Amino acid sequence: MKIAIFENEYSHFKTIFDGFNLIYFTKSPLDIKDFKSSQDFGDLSRVKDYDVIIVDIDLTPASEMDGYQLITAVVNLKLAKTPHIMVLTGHHSMKEQLKERNLPEYPIISKPLSLKAIKSAFEFYRLL
Secondary structure (H helix, E strand, C coil): CEEEEEECCHHHHHHHHHHHHHHHCCCCCEEEEECCCHHHHHHHHHHHCCCEEEECCCCCCCCCCCCCHHHHHHHCCCCCCCEEEEEEEECCCHHHHHHHHCCCCCCCCEEECHHHHHHHHHHHCCCC
16 A cells, blocks of 8 residues: 655654554555655645555645645545545644535544554544
8 A cells, every 4th residue: 555644754753654554564564655745746646646645734834735735736636536635733623624624524643643543544444
């Protein structure tokens, strides 16, 4: 399963994602790629090559798009198969903020990260 993670501080979270991969995907490990900003990804239509995208709502100010804009842009591509979207955030009112922006209720992985939160997000889409 291919995962794109949009998080400018991924190095701080790499260990927990590596652990998640080892515990739950030992037979077929996740192929995780991280991107520090929206422009680091390049042509956004390439998201079709990923099964899951995990988006930090507060991407670096150097990013051309914040997390909300990135999610909206992916949804607006209207791909035949949109990757599963998960939100990475430290905000406690994320569900309300997504609703205010007319975005669906995506699974939320709260910071500080935990294996339980990541597992719950994957279970939301029945990926475990």
